[in-house]
Amino acid sequence: MRIFERLEELESLIGQEIGVSDWIAVEQPRIQAFADATEDQQWIHTDPARAAAGPFGATIAHGFLTLSLLPRFYQTAFRVEEVRMGLNYGLDRVRFPAPVPVGSKLRGRFVLRKLEAIDGGVQMMVEVTVEREGGSKPVCVAESLTRQMR
Known part of the structure; x- marks a missing residue:
């Protein structure tokens, strides 16, 4: 984790990477919980036997x-x-260039x-690139907009 004392430290870092997250595992129970919460039960997410084929x-x-x-x-x-x-202020451009197979590990890279x-405070626009361990594409x-309040 990268730690900054004050918001002003970020001013000179526009266009640069300001942090990389830890890895997060995406296993079937997490996928199923999300499907249940959103009522999106499409088989490609929730039916391991059918998805295997x-x-x-x-x-x-x-x-x-x-996301x-x-x-x-x-x-x-x-x-x-x-x-x-x-505070989460919203998102601008969002794309999903590659799938996340069950069992993947993901992390985020943050460019201010x-x-x-x-x-x-300040409003930040950070480009977040989520990568999959071993994947060739994000x-x-x-583009994540947040408000950082003093």
């Missing part, structure tokens, strides 16, 4: 499950000590793209 040879995680892991990736990639609260002063690339 499908295009990926196993179940795969929902793209939105991968929903962004807050967890943030927690282990970097933090700013003076920030008392971070924009930093804008707002009342009480499984998700998203």
Whole structure:
């Protein structure tokens, strides 16, 4: 984890990687829990026997499950000590270039793209690239907007 004392330390890092998260395992119970929570029970996610004969040879995680892991990736990639609260402000461009087969390990790489002063803190736009251990392509690339409040 990369630790910054103050938000001002980030100003000179626009365009640079500011953190890399720990790995997270994506196993079938997590995929099933997400399917249950979202009511997306498509067989490619929830039926291991049928998915074994499908295009990926196993179940795969929902793209939105991968996206929903962004807050967890943030927690282990970097933090700013003076920030008392971070708020998810939304997403810009989001893509899922490759599938996440069951049993995969994922992590996020964070590149700071924009930093804008707002009342009480800053708004950050961070490009998050989620990679799969052993994969040749990212499984998700998203522009994440957060507000870091002092």
